[in-house]
Amino acid sequence: MNRSIPFGAPWMGEAEEKAVAAVLRSGWLAHGPKVKEFEQAFAAHLGVKHAVSVSSCTAALHLSLLALGIGPGDEVIVPAQTHVATAHAVMYVGARPVFADVEPGTGTISPASIRRGLTPRTKAIIVVHFAGLPCEMDDILKIAENQNLVIVEDCAHAVGTKYRGRPAGTMGAAGCFSFYPVKHITTGEGGMLTTDDDRIAEQANKQRAFGIDVPAFYRQKPGVYDTPILGFNFRMTDIEAALGICQLEKADGRIEARIANAGLLTDRLKGIAGLELPVIPSHMRHSFLFYQLTVTEGFLLTRDALLAALKQSGIGASIYYATPVHLMTLYRQTFGYGEGLLPQAERVAAETIALPVNPRLTAEDMGYIGDVIRAASRNEVPGA
Ligand SMILES: Cc1ncc(COP(=O)(O)O)c(C=O)c1O
Numbered sequence: 001m002n003r004s005i006p007f008g009a010p011w012m013g014e015a016e017e018k019a020v021a022a023v024l025r026s027g028w029l030a031h032g033p034k035v036k037e038f039e040q041a042f043a044a045h046l047g048v049k050h051a052v053s054v055s056s057c058t059a060a061l062h063l064s065l066l067a068l069g070i071g072p073g074d075e076v077i078v079p080a081q082t083h084v085a086t087a088h089a090v091m092y093v094g095a096r097p098v099f100a101d102v103e104p105g106t107g108t109i110s111p112a113s114i115r116r117g118l119t120p121r122t123k124a125i126i127v128v129h130f131a132g133l134p135c136e137m138d139d140i141l142k143i144a145e146n147q148n149l150v151i152v153e154d155c156a157h158a159v160g161t162k163y164r165g166r167p168a169g170t171m172g173a174a175g176c177f178s179f180y181p182v183k184h185i186t187t188g189e190g191g192m193l194t195t196d197d198d199r200i201a202e203q204a205n206k207q208r209a210f211g212i213d214v215p216a217f218y219r220q221k222p223g224v225y226d227t228p229i230l231g232f233n234f235r236m237t238d239i240e241a242a243l244g245i246c247q248l249e250k251a252d253g254r255i256e257a258r259i260a261n262a263g264l265l266t267d268r269l270k271g272i273a274g275l276e277l278p279v280i281p282s283h284m285r286h287s288f289l290f291y292q293l294t295v296t297e298g299f300l301l302t303r304d305a306l307l308a309a310l311k312q313s314g315i316g317a318s319i320y321y322a323t324p325v326h327l328m329t330l331y332r333q334t335f336g337y338g339e340g341l342l343p344q345a346e347r348v349a350a351e352t353i354a355l356p357v358n359p360r361l362t363a364e365d366m367g368y369i370g371d372v373i374r375a376a377s378r379n380e381v382p383g384a
Pocket of ligand 1: 179191
C-alpha cells in the first residue's frame, strides 16, 4: 500500500499550543516581550551578538542591504539558483543583481563565477547556503576581503548549517533566516536578521517598525516617539515569537533527525546507475532542509518521469528551483539574461529532485522512498 510522505509539514505540538494561548491571554500580541525573548534565544543559539526579528527572510534581506548602504548604482552578486526573494531584495534597494553560477551538484554559489561577475560597481555578495549545505566560505570571504565587499548570508535553508564549525548567519555582515512553514523551524511567516555589528542591528531594529526610535512596549511616556529615518512595517508578532521559542528548543534534535534520514536515504540509493547523491565535504555540516538528488542521463527514466513516479507513490518531492532566477521574466526582460549563460544553475533546474527528509519521517519512510526510486530505476511499478 502506498504511504503518504509530505515534503515538509510544520511540526507543532502541545508546547506551541500552550505558548500561543498564553500570548492570546496576555493581551500583548505584537512586538512585545515574547519577540524579545525569541530574539535573545536565537542570538544565543547561534552565538551572535544581535538577532532582530522581522516578518520574513525577505524583509531581513531588504533591511540588511539598506543597513549596508547598498543602493542605486551598486551591483550585488547573487546565485542564480535561489528563491526570487534573494534577488528581489537587491531590486528593492534600487541596486542591480548580477547572477553567478553555482557549483556542479551542490547548488551553492561558485567562487569562480563570483570572480567573473565583479565590476567596479560590485558592493556585496549574497550567499545562499543551499538546501542546508554551506557555501565554500573560505574562498568567498577571501574575495570579499580582497575586493572590499560585504557578504550577506541568505540562511533561509540554513538553521543548523555550519562551515568549519561556524554557524551559518555568523560569517557575513548579516544573516537572514526564514521561518516559513517548510523551513527547519517555523512561525508561520517570520524571519530573523543576525549580526555582530551594532550599527546594522540598530538600523534594522528601527526600520522594521516605521523608523520609529522607541517601540510601544519600551516607551517611558505613552504615545511619544520620533522617526529619525524612513522605515517599514516588518514586525514579528508575539504569537509568532512564542511559536519560534518552542520550535528553537527542538531544533537541534530535529536537525540531527534530518541528517540521520539523509544518511539512510544515501545508503538506499548508493549504486543506482545515473543518480548523483549529495556529497558533504568534511569541513561542512549539511542541515538537510531537503535532499538534492541529481538524475543524470544515465538513469533509466527522465527526471520528470521519476518525479511523476514519486508522486504516484505518495511521496511529496519538489524541485529547488525549477527556474533559475536569471531566467524569470522580470530578470530576463530587465537585464537581458537568457539561456546558456549559467549552465550549472540550469542543470540544477533540469536534473534535480528535492526529496523529503523532514524529522517526522521514519527509517521505514526513508526505506520506502529508496525502494520506489530503485524500482523506478528498473522500470518496475514504483511502490508496488
Ligand atoms: C533561499 C531563500 N531565500 C529567501 C526566501 C524568502 O523567505 P521568506 O518567505 O521568509 O521571505 C526563501 C523562501 O523560501 C528562500 O528559500
